[in-house]
């Protein structure tokens with residue numbers, strides 16, 4: 001089944017789906033494992049696992065620090081892939097990889113796609129790879145049955161949104177506001193208009209991310225998108241209160 | 255956009271979606287300006303009245319005699335306003351900012367020269383200015399931080415990553431994805447996503463256009479070689495463009511050899527075997543990276559050369575064999591700097607001293623009826639702390655100690 005069909009089916013049963021984000025190797029793979037266990041246990045529907053990169057240009061301070069600390073701890077790509085495979089084999093929900101293009105490029109695009117498809121990863125979010133630069137990537141995603149997930153931004157024109165929809169699979173990741181990950185978002189009228197524009201531009205399910213921190217934020221997304229994405233907030237929570245705080249936090253979101 | 259921003263297999267535009275429209279606007283304004291002769295004329299006039307252009311080509315008679323080879327000429331970008339070639343690019347982009355009607359500029363800086371140039375342009379054009387600078391560079395280039403702040407810019411020390419140029423570029427992009435509506439990112443070198451490599455190289459081509467005319471007038475023929483230091487590659491692209499069409503002119507790019515190529519502590523992307531193709535900071539080039547694609551830490555005595563990537567245009571010219579790449583170590587650079595100061599009364603920046611060092615290694619092998627040009631991308635005054643330190647100058651040290659005591663006592 002295609003990722004978009006999985007998502008539509010799951011959405012039938014729940015009002016809104018939750019996708020969470022973790023940075024691999026931060027603070028450690030053990031903690032990643034515990035956190036993911038709790039997330040799945042409390043009903044998280046999809047998880048994006050970020051392979052750390054030394055130049056995380058599109059990320060905000062919390063995730064930048066997590067990338068940097070993970071690499072400083074000695075996290076290697078091979079460890080990330082092993083761990084990703086372990087998670088996909090252990091838990092039933094779809095897992096995605098998020099990272100920057102150089103990680104795939106340096107590994108070899110085809111090899112990366114073949115390897116991650118073998119590990120039963122469902123797709124990729126690559127924030128610095130616009131479709132214009134991604135012909136080869138798109139080809140291998142198709143060949144190996146991986147969903148290339150593209151991003152809509154509040155600055156995207158309707159024409160650009162339709163263009164991106166032609167290349168995307170799985171869902172469209174709608175960035176809720178300008179800026180990087182990790183700071184506050186106001187879900188007001190402008191946001192509603194933006195989401196209406198996103199909806200009109202694609203048949204694919206929509207996810208909303210950037211600045212979703214609590215139940216109110218998740219509620220604001222309900223009815224406008226299929227998926228609410230919780231990114232920096234769980235990293236902050238694990239930093240402050242440890243892995244065991246994640247379960248109750250997730251349980252309180254919807 | 256005739257090549258989609260590609261030079262051979264290098265370049266491109268790997269940008270987050272949120273900047274798509276911003277780049278579309280920038281490309282449009284840039285293309286329009288590029289095809290508008292009046293724009294270039296406005297640029298040249300402004301550079302003549304505000305920035306001392308054309309900068310002279312100086313015959314270095316004493317150095318030429320010292321080496322007993324080709325005649326050495328020095329292209330004097332140190333005499334450009336703010337003391338380096340950086341202002342050429344910044345004034346050009348400033349004119350585009352006015353056309354785009356933006357109110358604020360963002361810049362990254364390594365040595366601080368590009369930051370000072372941007373702060374200067376912002377003051378002149380009435381723009382707000384924020385400069386990102388790695389904390390390591392803030393420490394080693396304090397005088398430039400002082401001037402940026404006095405010129406009215408906000409200087410933000412960047413603590414993430416290794417606290418050097420690449421990290422300042424990431425920080426500048428993060429600002430831009432937040433404030434793209436009213437802000438332009440004034441990138442300081444011929445790197446980054448299209449159109450930056452081409453656009454920055456275009457503004458810097460004023461160096462090569464002048465130098466080609468000057469050498470022909472002053473020496474009577476084209477030079478045998480042109481030497482330029484290469485950080486991101488903007489001063490090198492600037493002067494090389496004057497001679498790209500003359501295959502007999504050998505173009506030599508000089509990278510930071512740091513503690514020596516064998517030490518691994520250097521920033522030689524094309525002159526060493528340590529780099530490989532990669533995509534980061536919005537473009538594809540040869541990066542100093544590990545097997546996983548993580549960028550490595552680089553080292554150079556010159557903050558402006560301490561960078562993991564290099565202009566995709568230069569990488570293409572290197573691949574074609576049109577530009578030769580060499581490297582000079584920190585030690586060779588200090589020796590070349592001292593020789594240039596004492597023989598010619600000229601103080602090159604540590605970055606520029608790399609070009610001098612490489613030329614000095616080779617110029618004796620060329621016949622006396624030929625010439626070489628060294629691009630002196632900037633002046634060394636800004637490096638006074640680093641240079642005084644490297645020379646372990648006792649009277650300077652005493653001065654700093656006394657100054658420190660004075661400030662302490664006045665607190």
Ligand SMILES: Cc1ncc(COP(=O)(O)O)c(C=O)c1O
Pocket residue numbers: 338339340364365366367368442443444483484485486487488489490557558559603605606631632633
């Ligand atoms: C004086 C001087 N020369 C050279 C450079 C290196 O930059 P590029 O290679 O773009 O000329 C810098 C950068 O800060 C500089 O300040």
